[in-house]
Amino acid sequence: ETGVTQSPTHLIKTRGQQVTLRCSSQSGHNTVSWYQQALGQGPQFIFQYYREEENGRGNFPPRFSGLQFPNYSSELNVNALELDDSALYLCASSVGSMGETQYFGPGTRLLVL
Amino acid sequence: AQSVTQPDIHITVSEGASLELRCNYSYGATPYLFWYVQSPGQGLQLLLKYFSGDTLVQGIKGFEAEFKRSQSSFNLRKPSVHWSDAAEYFCAVARSNFGNEKLTFGTGTRLTIIP
16 A cells, blocks of 8 residues: 555546546655556656646657645546557655655556447 | 566466565666555555665565665665555656656556465
């Protein structure tokens, strides 16, 4: 148990739709990172939020966006879903943004049809 | 940019046998190195990490890893595996001394344990 929760656990959407995934971090963890894990691959960094502001972004298009709230929760929004967006989406929380251990949630599995 | 290579996609080991999972990284400075384990349908659990100091790092569940700068490696070892160790193992690297501490993962090694 890492104290990081994600919802929903599974989700099915159709191409072109929009989706919002949610993450609840450990209390006191002011940094949240989101990763996309395609089937058979390692997680790929999407972006990180530190104190409610974006603090770095991986190689993902702008239709991937996020929010972080003061109550240690956060969201990942994906617009105009594509088939390749089907993946496990993981959030990870940590204290600070300088090499601290990241604690991962169980993930949300998204299937785009 | 940093990168991680896990050369073994799948390893099968007998229960009670020793285990070594390989990890090679590419990064110009001293990296932060991690091993995570992922059981089916689960998120990632941190096994151990290396930031600095002693190059032999002890982790949870009886795992250890050794940082070898000359070989750019951070191999994971366990002297005697248990059936519950069957899972996917990921090596990851992060840049040190940098505020945006994203993790770069390898593609993973799936470990199967046979009786």
